[in-house]
Amino acid sequence: MTAALSDPGEPPRLRGDLAIWVFILAELLAFGVFFAAYAVTRAYNVEAFNTAQAGLDRNIGAINTLLLISGSWCVVRAVQAARADRQTPAMRWMGVALLCGLGFLVAKVFEYQAKFALGLTMDSDTFHMFYFSLTFFHFMHVVLGVCILAILLFKLGRGAYGSHDVHGLETGAAYWHMVDLAWIVLFPLVYVMR
Amino acid sequence: MKYTSQAVAKPYFIAAMGLFVAQVLFGLIMGLQYVIGDFLFPHIPFNVARMVHTNALIVWLLMGFMGSAYYLVPEEAETELHSPKLALILFWVFLIAAALTVIGYLAVPYATLARITGNDLLPTMGREFLEQPTITKIGIVIVALGFLYNISMTFLKGKKTAITSVLLLGLWGLAIFFLFSFYNPHNLVRDKFYWWWVVHLWVEGVWELILGALLAFVLIKVTGVDREVIEKWLYVIVTLALVTGMIGTGHHYFWIGAPEFWHWWGSIFSALEPVPFFAMTLFAFNMVNRRRREHPNRAATLWALGTGVMAFLGAGVWGFMHTLAPVNYYTHGTQITAAHGHMAFYGAYVMVVITMISYAMPLMRGRAANSNKAQVVEMWGFWLMTVSMVFITLFLTAAGILQVWLQRVSETPMSFMATQDQIALFYWMREVSGVIFLIGLVVYLISFFVKGEEQAA
Numbered sequence: 001m002t003a004a005l006s007d008p009g010e011p012p013r014l015r016g017d018l019a020i021w022v023f024i025l026a027e028l029l030a031f032g033v034f035f036a037a038y039a040v041t042r043a044y045n046v047e048a049f050n051t052a053q054a055g056l057d058r059n060i061g062a063i064n065t066l067l068l069i070s071g072s073w074c075v076v077r078a079v080q081a082a083r084a085d086r087q088t089p090a091m092r093w094m095g096v097a098l099l100c101g102l103g104f105l106v107a108k109v110f111e112y113q114a115k116f117a118l119g120l121t122m123d124s125d126t127f128h129m130f131y132f133s134l135t136f137f138h139f140m141h142v143v144l145g146v147c148i149l150a151i152l153l154f155k156l157g158r159g160a161y162g163s164h165d166v167h168g169l170e171t172g173a174a175y176w177h178m179v180d181l182a183w184i185v186l187f188p189l190v191y192v193m194r
Numbered sequence: 195m196k197y198t199s200q201a202v203a204k205p206y207f208i209a210a211m212g213l214f215v216a217q218v219l220f221g222l223i224m225g226l227q228y229v230i231g232d233f234l235f236p237h238i239p240f241n242v243a244r245m246v247h248t249n250a251l252i253v254w255l256l257m258g259f260m261g262s263a264y265y266l267v268p269e270e271a272e273t274e275l276h277s278p279k280l281a282l283i284l285f286w287v288f289l290i291a292a293a294l295t296v297i298g299y300l301a302v303p304y305a306t307l308a309r310i311t312g313n314d315l316l317p318t319m320g321r322e323f324l325e326q327p328t329i330t331k332i333g334i335v336i337v338a339l340g341f342l343y344n345i346s347m348t349f350l351k352g353k354k355t356a357i358t359s360v361l362l363l364g365l366w367g368l369a370i371f372f373l374f375s376f377y378n379p380h381n382l383v384r385d386k387f388y389w390w391w392v393v394h395l396w397v398e399g400v401w402e403l404i405l406g407a408l409l410a411f412v413l414i415k416v417t418g419v420d421r422e423v424i425e426k427w428l429y430v431i432v433t434l435a436l437v438t439g440m441i442g443t444g445h446h447y448f449w450i451g452a453p454e455f456w457h458w459w460g461s462i463f464s465a466l467e468p469v470p471f472f473a474m475t476l477f478a479f480n481m482v483n484r485r486r487r488e489h490p491n492r493a494a495t496l497w498a499l500g501t502g503v504m505a506f507l508g509a510g511v512w513g514f515m516h517t518l519a520p521v522n523y524y525t526h527g528t529q530i531t532a533a534h535g536h537m538a539f540y541g542a543y544v545m546v547v548i549t550m551i552s553y554a555m556p557l558m559r560g561r562a563a564n565s566n567k568a569q570v571v572e573m574w575g576f577w578l579m580t581v582s583m584v585f586i587t588l589f590l591t592a593a594g595i596l597q598v599w600l601q602r603v604s605e606t607p608m609s610f611m612a613t614q615d616q617i618a619l620f621y622w623m624r625e626v627s628g629v630i631f632l633i634g635l636v637v638y639l640i641s642f643f644v645k646g647e648e649q650a651a
Contacts, residue, residue: 019430026434026469033462122455129455 016171024178027141031182034137035189038130045126050194052127055118060111061191064104065183068142071100072180075149075173082161082169090161094153097176101146108139131190138182145179148172195557197268199275204558205285206261207551211639213254213292214544218632220247225625229618238300245299245325251539252323253292256334258547259368259404260288260341263361265554266411267345271352276344284340291333295326317378321389324375331375338369356425357407357414360432364403371395383451390446397538398442398467398509402435405546406474409501412553413478416495417485427477434470442467445517449526457519464517468510471542478502490649491556491563493572493641497549500580504541512537512587524602529594529617537587540579548638555642565646575638582630589627593620 014021042049078093115132122132152172155161161169195201224243226233234243268275275281298307304325311327313319318328326334342365349358374391410428414421444460447453478499489495512534516525525531552572556564563569601613608616 017426019426022430022473023433026466029469030462030466033465037458037462123453129458133455133458 016174017167020171020174024174027178028182031137031185034134035185038134038189041126041130048125049127052125052131053191053194055120056131056191057111057114058191060107061187064107065187067100067104067107068180068183071097071104072177074100075176078152078156079166079169079173082156083163083166085162087156087159087162091153091156094149094156098146098149098153101142101149101176104142105139105146108135108142134186134190138179138186141179141182145176148175195554195560196272197274199278199281200265200268200554201558202275202278202281202285203261203265203554205282206257206264207555209285209289210254210257210261210547211551213250213257215635215639216296217247217250217254218628218635220244220250222625222628222632225621225628228614228621229625241304242299245304246296248323249299249325250292250296253288255539255543255547256368257288258543258550259365262404262408262547262550262554263341263345263365265550265558266361266408267348267358268352270355270358270411271348273348273352276347276351280340280344284337284344287333288337291330291337295330298327299325316376318376321375321378321385323393324389328376331372334372335369338372342366342369355421356428357411360403360410360428361407364400364407367400367403368396371400386446386450387452390443394443394446395440397543398439399436401543402439402470403432405501405505405542406432406435408546408550409474409478409498412494412498412549413481415553416489416491416498417481418487418489419481419484423484424481427473427481431470431473431477434473435467438463438466438469442517445519445522448519448522461518465514467517468506468514471506471510475502475506489563491553491569493564493569493576494549494553496573496576497545497552500576501541501545501549504537504545504580504583506541508534508537508539508541508587512591524598525594528597528601529590529620530598531594533587533590533594536590537583540583545580556648561648561650563649564641565644565648567646568641568644571644572638572641575634575641578634578637579631580634582627582634585627586624586631589620589624593617593624596620 074093074097078090078097081087081090081093115128120128122129149172152161152169155168220243223234223238224240224247227240227243231240264275264281298311302310304319307327308314308319311319311329313328316328318331319325324331345365346362349362371392374388377388379385379388406428410424413419414424441459442464444456445464447456447460479502482495482499516522516530516534556562564572596617597613600608600616601610
């Protein structure tokens with residue numbers, strides 16, 4: 001599969017637009033600062049964080065991780081298909097990726113609902129301040145990512161991408177992978193690590 | 195100058211420079227009052243000098259933005275301004291309103307001004323930077339609406355570019371956020387929210403869009419780099435500025451009674467606010483390095499580069515210095531804030547307006563650039579003002595550090611006034627730097643009258 005991702009004869013180039021990479025770096029910086037703040041604060045309150053963390057629903061978290069990773073894989077397949085001028089499979093893969101993103105959002109809403117039902121908010125304690133801040137900040141990125149995937153799907157349908165041009169498609173795909181990557185750090189850090 | 199109607203920018207620029215002089219003079223008066231408390235008392239009390247200093251700044255920057263927009267939008271839209279006559283009428287309305295307001299500040303006590311301007315009908319006065327009488331505020335709204343109508347109509351009938359879109363978004367945002375100044379709730383916490391939604395969302399939000407658009411315009415003109423490249427940078431910069439700036443508003447919620455999570459959100463996002471400013475510096479230098487022509491107006495290029503660097507230092511670095519909640523706990527409302535305020539306003543907004551003036555004024559006077567001699571004088575003005583502003587900032591920073599130490603960190607904290615006595619030396623040095631700043635400003639203004647061989651437009 002790696003072979004299919006990049007043509008060995010092709011000189012190395014940045015996939016997607018340079019501007020999106022500036023954004024991605026800025027986004028990762030924001031997530032990184034948030035993660036570091038969480039880690040440092042946790043180091044001073046290990047007991048309290050562990051107790052509060054036990055209340056999180058790791059099953060929903062795990063399902064969401066699966067959804068995002070699968071979604072990213074589908075996006076990769078969609079880009080590959082588009083590059084090979086196979087428009088219908090490209091749309092199908094993109095459609096599934098979009099469903100994965102939407103599934104993540106639905107699961108997250110259920111998760112929040114359960115937390116609110118217990119009366120937990122950002123003001124409950126430091127752990128929940130971080131839990132809500134980090135996951136909500138990420139949630140908003142998934143919302144934006146889903147919008148981007150929807151636009152890509154729409155444009156695929158109109159034949160905008162193919163072997164002649166995948167620039168916009170790769171640009172949107174890169175953003176989606178960033179959303180995925182941030183979650184892959186967030187999930188173990190906030191839900192799993194003791 | 196491609197369209198005759200662009201010339202309406204000229205009176206705006208001239209009035210802006212006049213108010214700039216007034217602002218600096220009152221700054222010097224205040225600076226002296228820091229060390230000689232009864233200087234000019236009772237004629238110009240400290241609070242009045244401060245009001246004139248800050249209000250004059252805001253008004254002249256608004257004049258500068260308006261003049262810049264009147265110059266820029268027709269050129270970008272490739273059409274004449276919708277109504278040059280309206281622009282000139284509004285200019286006089288604005289100038290007279292500003293002059294009357296300053297006279298009001300100086301002639302009568304503030305409470306009297308509030309009474310005779312009918313503040314009790316719709317109380318909006320008394321808040322820092324928004325001290326203007328309610329009728330002046332209404333005047334500002336009318337001028338802004340007329341201005342936005344004029345500019346938007348020009349935009350709509352002509353070519354739409356990224357630069358004009360971003361500029362218009364910034365200018366509309368400026369007008370809309372100003373409306374929060376009309377709401378003055380009794381609850382002090384809520385009052386602070388609305389106040390910051392004007393003050394912060396202006397300078398760390400929509401004004402940055404104006405800054406980015408003006409800088410991009412001048413850089414296209416002086417470097418000849420492809421519009422596509424410059425516009426992409428512009429989009430990246432304004433997006434980063436808006437996201438960090440808007441959530442970064444949280445750094446004002448630390449101690450006003452807002453929920454505690456703002457300590458984190460405010461700290462983290464405002465800590466990222468230097469990023470767009472850094473991008474702007476990279477952008478300016480990158481474009482000038484990739485220039486495809488040698489524009490005869492080297493002074494304008496210098497101002498453009500200076501804007502990038504000084505905005506990054508003043509707004510970015512000096513802002514970051516005291517934006518984290520645990521640091522701000524000690525530095526809040528000290529001379530550290532004053533240091534940041536001075537360099538940020540100068541580096542970001544004063545310099546970008548002067549960049550536009552420096553680029554557009556020679557063209558409006560019928561030449562591509564001023565004579566070499568005039569440009570050399572202008573560059574002297576640049577260096578004198580910029581270097582003395584660096585020193586003003588450094589001295590205020592030193593004063594601030596000492597103040598924080600003596601008044602807030604020490605085991606035996608001193609009172610506010612006793613601390614002020616201890617840091618007087620720095621206030622003196624700041625005042626000397628201020629005088630050099632004024633000399634720089636005068637040199638800059640003289641450059642407008644220096645003759646010599648000029649290049650035809």
